[in-house]
Amino acid sequence: MGAKPELAFDVCWEVYRGARDVLETRRGISALDWSAGGGAKFLWKPDIKPRLNEYVADFALAGQAALGEPGWASRLVLFRTHYLGLVPYERARPFLGLSPMGWVNWTEEIRRRCGQEMLRRGMFPPKRYFLEAS
Secondary structure (H helix, E strand, O other), rough: OOOOOHHHHHHHHHHHHHHHHHHHHHHEEEEEOOOHHHHHHOOOOOOOOOOOOOOHHHHHHHHHHHHOEEEEEEEEHHHHHHHOOOOOOOHHHHHHHHHHHHHHHHHHHHHHHHHHHHHHHOOHHHHHHHHHHO
């Protein structure tokens, strides 16, 4: 029996947040502004294991793929604001004009659709993602 998409999403989001923390606070690389990375010091080099910055990018790309259809544009904005941008619920919900119940419904839909895409892409479980060759 496979993992539920919502569980896969929650675990992947936890890894994403940890990876962003490491990249931004410890290495000085902005996850959302790659040009601020400091030049040639962070050029891509072939590696056996995917790196944290690749996981951050894959998380964003999986969300874009899952929510990129025209009917899902508003949920994509919520995904980018709250899940990628890490804007807290208290600020993101009023910004998006959602009621508390609307927030719950949209986040459940996002977790399900994005979780399915992350399962399809092999991002879950993260241990396998980081151990397999890219």
